[in-house]
Amino acid sequence: MKRACHQISRLASEAMDRPLTLWERLQLRLHLSMCKMCRHHDHDLQQLKKVLAIFTTGQDAGASLSDKDKQDILENIKEIVGSD
Amino acid sequence: MIKSSDLESTATTWLHDHGDTLYRFAMLKLGNEEQARDAVQEALLGAWKNRSRFRGESSIRTWLISILKHKITDSIRKSIRNRELIEQAEHDPTSGYFNKQGAWSDSPKLWPDSPEKLYHDAEFLTVLTQCLSKLPPMQREVFALREISGEDSTTICNSCDISPTNFHVLMHRARTALRLCLDHHWFGKG
Numbered sequence: 354m355k356r357a358c359h360q361i362s363r364l365a366s367e368a369m370d371r372p373l374t375l376w377e378r379l380q381l382r383l384h385l386s387m388c389k390m391c392r393h394h395d396h397d398l399q400q401l402k403k404v405l406a407i408f409t410t411g412q413d414a415g416a417s418l419s420d421k422d423k424q425d426i427l428e429n430i431k432e433i434v435g436s437d
Numbered sequence: 438m439i440k441s442s443d444l445e446s447t448a449t450t451w452l453h454d455h456g457d458t459l460y461r462f463a464m465l466k467l468g469n470e471e472q473a474r475d476a477v478q479e480a481l482l483g484a485w486k487n488r489s490r491f492r493g494e495s496s497i498r499t500w501l502i503s504i505l506k507h508k509i510t511d512s513i514r515k516s517i518r519n520r521e522l523i524e525q526a527e528h529d530p531t532s533g534y535f536n537k538q539g540a541w542s543d544s545p546k547l548w549p550d551s552p553e554k555l556y557h558d559a560e561f562l563t564v565l566t567q568c569l570s571k572l573p574p575m576q577r578e579v580f581a582l583r584e585i586s587g588e589d590s591t592t593i594c595n596s597c598d599i600s601p602t603n604f605h606v607l608m609h610r611a612r613t614a615l616r617l618c619l620d621h622h623w624f625g626k627g
Contacts, residue, residue: 354541359532366609369592370583371562371601393545397616397624403552404565405584408465417457418477426456426478427448434480 358391365395455498459505466509466581468570479503510586513578517597531613546624568618572611580611
């Protein structure tokens with residue numbers, strides 16, 4: 354019998370954006386209780402969401418502007434404000 | 438309160454104190470260095486023009502980030518509305534991730550439960566940014582509005598003029614592609 358992992362992966366994603374119907378919730382819970390791979394996938398999606406949620410607080414991490422970038426931005430702003 | 442006198446010293450201070458933070462935020466949402474630089478510039482320009490409205494209720498950084506967020510969100514919405522085609526629903530890329538038995542072809546790795554640690558890992562963020570930039574533009578933009586701007590689905594559908602079905606398809610594809618990309622390039626190693 355064919356597994357429902359493909360459909361369940363879609364349902365797991367939708368669960369993060371809208372309330373599921375009772376039937377959908379049952380389907381999802383039932384499949385996840387029997388399928389380790391889909392449990393992992395669902396768990397991972399939650400982790401990804403959590404990491405990105407931290408960004409809304411604007412803490413430091415990752416890429417940076419070079420001094421030249423900053424100078425260019427400053428010059429551009431001066432020019433635009435100057436011509437207003 | 439912001440001293441209204443000197444554009445040069447104010448903007449220089451803002452760039453020095455907050456430039457990198459703003460840039461990282463923009464890079465994550467836009468996935469493109471040039472667009473991110475432009476977004477930072479627009480945000481600082483907007484902040485300068487509206488400096489009299491800042492009353493010190495929050496930190497300067499929080500205020501600048503909220504201006505940046507709005508600028509980015511507006512530009513993403515505009516670019517989504519301007520797209521001629523919603524990415525084709527014909528070919529579903531997610532169907533390629535499953536075998537004939539309907540199970541995952543590649544076993545999903547179990548990620549550790551440590552979002553704070555990942556967030557502070559610059560290398561992880563570089564990989565995440567790269568994975569985001571690999572997404573087709575519509576997927577990346579809708580995903581960014583939902584997960585980074587924190588907008589709800591109804592708001593995104595209305596402001597970007599896409600149907601709820603389209604929204605769910607785009608989110609599903611984006612999330613699955615990202616999970617696979619990060620499995621492959623980060624969590625699967627070692």
